[in-house]
Amino acid sequence: MHPPTLLTATALLASHDSAACTRSSLTDATAAYIAWQTSGGTLSSSSTLTLSANLTITENDVVLPVAKSTLAQPIAIDFSRSFYDPVSCASFTELVSTAKTHPYVIHTHLFFDPDSLKLASVDSVVTDDGDWVFDAAGYLKWTKQEKWDTIPEARRNTRAVIKAAGDAYLDQWGNTSVSVPFATPCARLEGGAYTGERSPTTNSCKMGAFPQPLKVANRRYVIDEEVGAVSIFNGFPWLEKSKPDGATPSSNQIRVEGGLIRYIHEITVCETKRCGR
Ligand SMILES: *[C@@H]1O[C@H](CO)[C@@H](O)[C@H](O)[C@H]1NC(C)=O
Ligand SMILES: *[C@@H]1O[C@H](CO)[C@@H](O)[C@H](O)[C@H]1NC(C)=O
Numbered sequence: 001m002h003p004p005t006l007l008t009a010t011a012l013l014a015s016h017d018s019a020a021c022t023r024s025s026l027t028d029a030t031a032a033y034i035a036w037q038t039s040g041g042t043l044s045s046s047s048t049l050t051l052s053a054n055l056t057i058t059e060n061d062v063v064l065p066v067a068k069s070t071l072a073q074p075i076a077i078d079f080s081r082s083f084y085d086p087v088s089c090a091s092f093t094e095l096v097s098t099a100k101t102h103p104y105v106i107h108t109h110l111f112f113d114p115d116s117l118k119l120a121s122v123d124s125v126v127t128d129d130g131d132w133v134f135d136a137a138g139y140l141k142w143t144k145q146e147k148w149d150t151i152p153e154a155r156r157n158t159r160a161v162i163k164a165a166g167d168a169y170l171d172q173w174g175n176t177s178v179s180v181p182f183a184t185p186c187a188r189l190e191g192g193a194y195t196g197e198r199s200p201t202t203n204s205c206k207m208g209a210f211p212q213p214l215k216v217a218n219r220r221y222v223i224d225e226e227v228g229a230v231s232i233f234n235g236f237p238w239l240e241k242s243k244p245d246g247a248t249p250s251s252n253q254i255r256v257e258g259g260l261i262r263y264i265h266e267i268t269v270c271e272t273k274r275c276g277r
Contacts, residue, residue: 135192241276
């Protein structure tokens with residue numbers, strides 16, 4: 001029999017380390033990020049958040065120093081909703097500010113080093129005036145009314161099912177034969193416009209075909225099985241009229257219940273006002 005020496009100790013340490021990235025630690029770290037965005041500037045020394053030496057901040061697909069990022073300015077936040085992905089050691093947050101000085105709707109992926117829990121990357125889709133049907137007050141009104149609560153364990157879907165539902169939604173933009181598992185009702189919040197306004201009980205998220213098939217690429221995911229949520233950051237092709245062959249930064253935040261899509265929140269960045277449309 002081999003004596004339980006260093007190997008066992010190392011294995012124990014390793015399992016202890018990866019256990020650092022729990023739902024609870026992600027919740028605390030994400031709250032500290034929201035506090036940072038609220039106060040703006042450099043991270044307060046009293047913050048529980050610790051930054052990786054390699055922290056990368058990306059906004060709308062552009063890498064920025066902290067001082068040039070949205071984190072550098074204080075934002076009065078009216079509403080936030082976060083969900084957590086311990087498997088990827090990541091979180092998703094939606095932030096809404098209706099501040100008269102500068103309204104925003106921001107979706108953010110935080111990725112942490114799973115051993116140290118240091119913040120390794122902040123990837124955000126930052127929308128404001130002129131972006132696709134942007135209306136922070138409308139967004140606030142509708143998101144507040146929705147329920148993104150914890151799904152009882154027996155009714156939860158797997159990561160794979162949740163991800164597949166989100167992917168099917170985006171795949172359908174490029175191939176109208178792809179069937180998308182929409183619930184009835186299903187509501188889509190797009191900028192500040194809400195399909196759920198039409199009929200709260202029978203509303204559908206079904207979309208008409210785009211003028212041309214759209215291949216939605218550059219997808220990045222954060223998935224939370226407890227709330228049935230998947231956040232997909234992606235490029236939105238075609239929409240920006242001035243860049244017919246490009247894709248503009250976009251976020252799709254999706255809630256799945258019983259395998260079916262219940263809510264979609266989409267925010268999309270435009271280079272020209274309303275993407276020229
Ligand atoms: C930071 O980046 C350097 C250079 O790419 C790399 O050697 C190092 O392991 C990284 N550190 C962390 C904590 O990721
Ligand atoms: C379109 O989707 C259908 C249904 O999933 C699939 O059978 C077909 O191969 C897809 N077409 C292309 C060009 O990907």
